[in-house]
Amino acid sequence: MSSMAEVAKRIVPTRMAVPSYQEVHGEGDTQYTVFVVEVETLDGDRKFLKRRYNAFLNMHKELKASEKYPTITNFNFPGKNFLRGASSTKEDRRERFDKYVQELVQINPMPPALEQFLSDTGKVQQALHKVSGWVKFWGRVNINKIHNYSQ
Helix, strand or coil: CCCHHHHHHCCCEEEEEEEEEEEEECCCCCEEEEEEEEEEECCCCEEEEEECHHHHHHHHHHHHHHCCCHHHHCCCCCCCCCCCCCHHHHHHHHHHHHHHHHHHCCCCCCCHHHHHHHCCCCHHHHCCCECCCECCCCCCCEEEEEEECCC
16 A cells, blocks of 8 residues: 555656757767657646656557557657667657646546656656666756747
8 A cells, every 4th residue: 555655756747748858968968859749637737847758758668558448559659769869859849748647637547657657756767868878867958959839
């Protein structure tokens, strides 16, 4: 059974969107993209989470492996290509991730993979910060460029 603190930390979304992405500079010349995930909860609270491509991919793999979510299995998940400067590729991913999270929020009960994705901990989130090896650089990133497509 979950403790009160665990329940309080849990994010239960009623609406989700991916309105933007950001270019982030890490240590040295390391640069990567994070997608901003907007989450609205039952109580009307809005949270903005930043997730890398691999967080979406890991969640998608877990959902597909469970075979409980046939609509997710058929989702046209964006591939990972290595055209680093291609903003059209990043915008395409943002648009597809936006559709993806809107489908995910409709699943009831919430899949554990989505719960991990939304939490600040868990194996999905731990795999996200591959900057100069498997090291997290919390608070040591510089937002260079923000691409915002929300209204």
